[in-house]
Each structure stands twice: as C-alpha cells, then as structure tokens.
Amino acid sequence: MDRSVHLLILLLCFVCTETIQFCSCRGDSIAFFKENERQALLKFKEGLTDPTNLLSSWVGHDCSKWRGIICNNRTGHVVKLDLRNRRPFNIDDYKRWSLGGEILPSLLELRHLNYLDLSMNNFRGISIPDWIGSFKKLKYLNLSRSGFGRTIPHHLGNLSSLHFLDLNNDLGVYSQYLLLPELDANNLQWLSLLSSLRFLDMGRVNLRMATDWLQVTNTLPLLEELRLARCQLPNVPVSLPHVNFTRLSFLDLSSNSIGSKMPAWLFNLSSLLFLDLGGNSIHAPIPNALGNLCTLHTLDLSWNFLDGEITQLAKSFSCLI
Template sequence: MQSSSPITTYNDLEAVFNRSCISGEINQSLLELKYLKHLDLSINCFEGKVIPKFMGSFKNLRYLNLSTSGFGGKLPHELGNLSTLGYLDLNNFREIWVNTSDDISHYSIIVLTYDLHVDRLDWLSRLSSLQYLDMTWVNLSTAADWVLSINMLPSILNLHLSYCQLPNISTSLPHVNLTSLSTLDLSRNRLGPQIPTWVFNNSRLVSLDLHYNSFEYPIPVALGNLCNLQTLNLQDNHFNGEINIFKESFKGCIKSIMEDLNLGRNGLSGHLPDWLGQFINLKSLSLSYNSLSGPIPPSLGRLSSLRELYLSENSLFGPIPHSLGRLCSLRGLYLYGNSLSGPIPPSLERLSSLRILSNSFRLSSIFFSGPIPPSLGRLSSLRKLFLYDNSLSGPIPPSLGRLSSLSTLSLYSNKLNGSIPSRKP
C-alpha cells in the first residue's frame, strides 16, 4: 500500500489504512454483473462478516481475491460452484507496510484477523481449473480431508496453507495428482515429526516452505532429485545433530539449481562442511542460531552468486577466510554471536555491493584484533558499519571518510585511537 502524503508516525499509517477501507455489507446486486471474470475485494474492513453464499454464483469468475479483508465465520461451500476459477486468495492475515519519505524507515500495520474457518474441504475438489490457492491463517483444524481434497486439484500450481492449524498430515498418498505444483507453503502448522513423502514426488517444485513444523531427521534422499527447486525453507524445525545428515539429501541435481537455502534455528552441530560450496547458484544461505562449530570453510568463497550469508549465533571460531572476498555480489554478511578472531581480512574490500537497504555489514562482538583495514573505505555502498565490542587497535583510518553513503558507524569498546574522519565528497 503506497500513500501520496508523507507518513511520519504509526498513527498516520493507521489513519491512511482506515480511510482506504471498504466496510459494510456486500450487496447481492453484484450478481447483476453476469459476465464478471475478475473480483478483487482485498485489504478491506468487513469486521468479521461472513463471506456471502452468493459469491458462488458467478459462473464466469476466474479470479477471486478476498484476502486481508476482515472476513470471519465459516467459508461457504458454495465457492465450490466456481468451476472456471483459476485464482482464489482467502489469505486472512497480512502485514501491510509503507515506506517513509527517506526510503529507509518504514511503518507497518498488523491487520486484525477474524476467525475464518472451514468444517470440511471436499468442495475444493470441484474447482478443477484452480491454479492458485492461498488460505493462509484460515483455520482448517477440523478439515480432516484437507490432503485428499487438495490432491483432487490437478491444475494447482501455487498452494499456500501457512498458519492453518492443519490436522495430522498423511505421510503418503496412494496416488499423487499434484504433478503441476511449483510452490508449496505448509509452514507454521506443527505437522511433524515426519515430512510426508508425497511432498517430494513432484519434480516441478520451485519453492518449498516447511519452516516451523517440528519436523525431524531423516530428510528423504528424494529431495536431491527436485531438479527445479530454487527455494527451500526448513527453518525452526528439529533437525538436531550433525549438519552432514543433509549431505545425502543434497547430493543430486538440487545443488546446481538451489538459490535460497534456510536451515536456521534447527540445533545443527558439527563443522561447516565443504560440500556447501557446491551450491553454485546459491543467493542466500542461512545457518544462523544453530550449534555449528569450527572454522568458516574457504569453500564458501566459491558461492559467487551469494547475496546474503547468515552464520550468526553459532560457535564458529578462527579467522574469516580471505576467500569470502570473492563474494562480489554479497549484500549482507552476518557473523555476530560467534568466537571468530584475528584480523579483518583486507580482501573484504571487494564486497562492493554491501548496503543497509538490503542488509548491513555486521562484524560486532567477534573478537577481531589488529587495525581496521583502510581498504574498508572502498565499500562505497555501505550505509551502516558495526565494529563494536572487538579488540581492534590503532588509528581509525581516514579512508572511512570516503564512505559517502554511511549513516551509522559504531566503533565503541575497542582500543582505537584518533578521531572520526570527516566525510569526503
């Protein structure tokens, strides 16, 4: 949501949102639009009103978006009459944000979520043309038939069932019809401990989000054969033990196509393995908040496409390898909360893409020693630099004055001397 007038406080944002809302009853006169194909009532304020049953009477409707509109009550089974529907968005929760004029800060508003729920989902099976379905934050806890109903959608490409309180999941299906599925989001449903095998029977999957589900090892080896999978989110599960438990699952073609891999908050232990360097197209790697130890392997320097590297809050030790300086596309480097030591390698001067709008360069509380390399003054895109709580010594290099985009510089709790350099044009 964008606003034409300046927004300076959270109250301003809330006022703008409330002014833009449609509320009240949905009039049945809408049915006079006999040839309606596209209906979008998203981001409104219906304050818990039930979706009217006559919504299922638009025989030509192909697109229906009722997301973030404050609907409540039971979903009408009549929606199953929309046999030509290709897109159905019932997402019951979303954070709306607005950029402020400085293009750095933003405000957000959490839209009130009403109790939108179902008693069963068999009516879904009649939507034979459906390609996109989002039921995020719709309560499906009583829909024991949800897997079988979803499996009756042969055309489905994108399926989002996050925060749905899904009941126990079938670990296998006698026949899998979801052969076209490219995006599957089952996150935040506590479906564990076993990942259902049918999830890995679809070779067309591009994005798979299973975070916060209490899943445990083992990961099916079939994961490695998902040759189109670009995004895999397994954060906040219970894959405890050596990180090498993933080695067999990542042996196949998956390692040459993966772009976003998130294994954070899983209790993984052991040393970072060299085989992580085989994900040649990886753009984001998250291993934060685990129990990983040992040095950062130089093999991570082979990830030439990497933009975000999250290794914070582990037990890593030793120096930062010079090879990280080869990650010329890196925008965010998160290493705090470890026991890394030694000097800051001058090779990091080649990380010219680091900037705060995407992420920040955070090297605080890592026990670095020695001087600040003058070469950091070449990081021309840098907006925030955190080097506090280390053992850095010597003068503050005047080259930091060349960082014309820098808005925050934090150097406290070191052994530095000299003055903060003036900014140079």
C-alpha cells in the first residue's frame, strides 16, 4: 500500500475515534448518546411517575439498552421515543402500568426526534404541552388515550413534517372511573398547516365549537385516514364546493348526530374503502348515489333510521357485481 494512503487511513481512524465516539474504524456502530440528550431524558424521567419501574433500564450511555429509545447509529441523536403502554386495556392494568406525572420541556433537547408515542398512559387531565409544536422533524405523534385534557394547543400546527397524528381520547367505559377533563378544540385552523398529514384520529375529542372541521380537513391533500368518532361535530354540511379528499380511503364519522340527510359530498370520495356513519340518527331514504362508491369494502349505517329495503341498497352497489 502506498505510504501516503496508509497515513490517510490512520488519520481518518484518529478523527473517527476522537470526535465521533460511536464510530469505529472496523465499520462497527454502537449508538452512544449525545450527552446533552441523555441528560435531557434523565430530566424528563424525573417528572414522570413510573409505578412499575418501566424505565429502570435508563442507565449508562448505550442508547440501545434504554427502553423505548432509538438513536441514529451514525449521528448518535435520539430519533424515536416510544413509551406506549402496551398492557391489556382494563382499568386495573391501566392504573398500575401507566406512566403519568409531568412532561418536562427538557425533551426539547431532542432536536432530531421524528417519532413520539406517549399513548395509553395516564397523565390525569393535564394539557398537551404547547412546546411539542417545536419538534420540526416530527413525523409521528401519538398521544391517544393518555388522559390529556383541556384545549389542544394550536402550536401543533408547527409540526409541518407530520404524517401521523393520533389524539383519540376515547377510554370507553373507563372514562367514568377516571373522571378526567375532556379534550377539546375551539377551532382546527392549525390543522391546515399540516400539509403532509396522512392519518388523523381525534376520536372523542370535543369538536362542538370547531365549526371549521370539514373545511380544514378538506384542505389536506395527502390525507388517507380521518377518524372523528364521538366528536360532537357541530354540523356536517350536506354539500362542499370542492371535494379535495382525493386520497381518503378511511372515514369514520360515527356517533356524531349528523342529522336528517346523508351528506352528498360523501358520494364523491372515489378512493374510499371504509365508511362508518353508524349512530348518527340519519332519517332519509337510502340514496342511490351510494352506488358511486365502487371502491368501498366496509359500510356501517347501523343505528340510523334509513328508509328502504336491503335490496335497494344492493342495487345501489351494482357496480361491484
């Protein structure tokens, strides 16, 4: 080997060893933390209640050994924080295994975070921190069924890279035992800034004051799943000037008291595979326009007051035969 080439390789190994502690000249990679991010996580842990010591593995400097933490092997930055409670969902396990307490802003040190999941925990009615909107690289945010309450901060609209947002607040029959304040939104204008959003679930979030919900969600060009069950939707317009849900394949508007008529704009959703309008007290004949939804796999119209025979419904979907 040429001596100059040999010296260059030695120099690169020295730089690799001295400046990037997780790199090795043999091509191995061990994900050691950036020290400021490790300290930020330890500070975050101090604010949590952890009755079963789920985070007891949060010791040392090797990121791969910390429960719920994923680091980039090349850079050492924390990119994923997944603290979802995966225990079977019953009231005893929910209380026993859930994390809770305070969500400290020390997490803001995790500037490269693209995945955050705190779902199925119990934060006992505290507000969603508005500073979560500062994670500019976040693509996945799941705060569902974690006992958050009060008004959703509009700062979430700053998450311009977000693909997945789950704020579902439906704890089912356990809600009456937990006595938590409801989660609500006065308006949804902040959603219109999330142009990369593909999945949105706001089930059981009180949207009674959010009269703009349909106009806003209709501006999201990449939206594929929209789940708004039990949201007390203030109104469901019968028509839309322009239907922009070109990619929407899953729509759940169940248990919202839509009203007497089935919205006509639904029949223009040419990519729809799943539609749930159950529990909406719709008083109307079965519309022939349902037959426009030739891609549909699942249709739920239960707990409504539709007029007509099942054979009429079958005829509406003659395009599927």
